[in-house]
Amino acid sequence: MNPDVDALLVVQQHDAIVRGIEARRDAFGPRLQVLDQVRTQARAEVMRIAAQYEKETANARALEARVAECRERHARNQAVMEQAHKLKEATAALAQVETGRRVLAEAESDLLAATRRLTDLRSSGRAAQEMVLLIDDDQTAERAAIAADQSTIGAELEAARAARQVVAVAVSPSMLSRYDRLQQRRRDNALYALTPHSTCSACDTAIPLQRRPLMAGGRTIEVCEGCGVLVYMPPAPPEATAATSDAL
Numbered sequence: 001m002n003p004d005v006d007a008l009l010v011v012q013q014h015d016a017i018v019r020g021i022e023a024r025r026d027a028f029g030p031r032l033q034v035l036d037q038v039r040t041q042a043r044a045e046v047m048r049i050a051a052q053y054e055k056e057t058a059n060a061r062a063l064e065a066r067v068a069e070c071r072e073r074h075a076r077n078q079a080v081m082e083q084a085h086k087l088k089e090a091t092a093a094l095a096q097v098e099t100g101r102r103v104l105a106e107a108e109s110d111l112l113a114a115t116r117r118l119t120d121l122r123s124s125g126r127a128a129q130e131m132v133l134l135i136d137d138d139q140t141a142e143r144a145a146i147a148a149d150q151s152t153i154g155a156e157l158e159a160a161r162a163a164r165q166v167v168a169v170a171v172s173p174s175m176l177s178r179y180d181r182l183q184q185r186r187r188d189n190a191l192y193a194l195t196p197h198s199t200c201s202a203c204d205t206a207i208p209l210q211r212r213p214l215m216a217g218g219r220t221i222e223v224c225e226g227c228g229v230l231v232y233m234p235p236a237p238p239e240a241t242a243a244t245s246d247a248l
Contacts, residue, residue: 002219005232007170008179008191014164015183021157028146035139042135046128053121060118063111070107074100175221179230192224194233203227 074097081090081097168176182190192202194215199206205226207215214220215233224231 002221002232004171004175005191005221007167008175008221008230010167011164011171011176011179012183012189012191014160014167016189018157018160018164019187021153021160025150025153025157028150032143032146035143039132039135039139042128042132046125046132049121049125049128053118053125056114056117056121060111060114063107063114067104067107067111070100070104074104182228182230186229189229191221191230191232194231200224200226200229200231202229202231207231 078097081094171179179190189202192200194207194212195201195204197206198212203224203226205224207222207224211222212233215222215231221230221232223229
């Protein structure tokens with residue numbers, strides 16, 4: 001039998017082990033993604049509230065300036081009304097005072113509402129920050145456990161890859177290169193045996209008749225025209241070989 005076939009079959013067994021370990025390593029990805037998402041959302045909420053608080057603070061300062069201006073104007077209008085000596089002047093001054101009072105009342109109402117919003121935002125901000133701390137505390141143990149498992153699996157994966165490199169030396173460089181390209185693209189076995197019906201055991205595509213004699217006894221490795229895997233012909237079982245010898 002072709003030495004490359006025997007050696008590749010051993011390499012393929014090691015590759016299956018490596019892929020299994022890699023799958024266990026990659027399984028941590030979704031778990032970490034969920035943890036990160038929860039933490040990111042909590043921190044984003046803190047930032048959102050902080051931005052809203054900053055906006056409301058600027059609005060409150062503007063309202064404070066407006067209230068101060070309205071009060072000053074209202075005081076001037078009252079002074080004018082108090083100094084009016086004629087009915088017409090007093091009537092006009094009174095109208096200005098009433099208008100100023102309404103404007104001042106609206107500004108003070110707006111300022112009070114803004115102050116209440118700031119109070120609510122401060123409370124929400126503290127709650128959001130506490131939630132971040134709680135989430136970080138809750139995730140600490142789980143993240144530590146994941147990190148420990150990843151470290152163990154990482155060492156196991158390194159050892160499996162090293163073992164694979166040792167057995168891969170027995171395969172000719174050109175054949176190993178063909179196999180590696182195919183195995184890495186498929187992320188699955190790349191070498192399959194020919195079935196007793198002369199079909200690819202990966203996809204059941206028949207191997208052309210003219211190629212079968214060259215594959216006899218595993219002398220050559222062919223490429224399946226159906227799925228592209230490498231196909232070899234396994235040696236006949238001992239009883240079949242014995243029966244053939246008896247017949248001769």
